[in-house]
Amino acid sequence: MFILANFLDALAQVLYYLLEFYMWIVIARAVISWVNPDPYNPIVRFLYAATEPVLYRLRRAFPLYGGGIDFSPILVFVAIIFLQRFLVQSLYDLARSLRFMG
Numbered sequence: 001m002f003i004l005a006n007f008l009d010a011l012a013q014v015l016y017y018l019l020e021f022y023m024w025i026v027i028a029r030a031v032i033s034w035v036n037p038d039p040y041n042p043i044v045r046f047l048y049a050a051t052e053p054v055l056y057r058l059r060r061a062f063p064l065y066g067g068g069i070d071f072s073p074i075l076v077f078v079a080i081i082f083l084q085r086f087l088v089q090s091l092y093d094l095a096r097s098l099r100f101m102g
Helices: 002-032 042-061 072-101
Strands: none
Touching: 002 042, 002 072, 042 072
């Protein structure tokens, strides 16, 4: 059982860092949208390519514009925090319970 517990622990840790990294990408995208970025810059293109699929789906599902401000990144932050607190923590707790069982 300790192998499964270690696997779940490692999976939770990787998932946590991936979510954290994606949150920073969304933050960079939001900050870059305040200026007039060069659309041919590779960094700008990466930020748009990494975030636009998620943000576009949220914008289609929920019209989150108000006063010229796009609130869809805030909804992404809430979803990431939820996943970090619920899913990642549940994986940690499951791994801990498997360690104590065996």
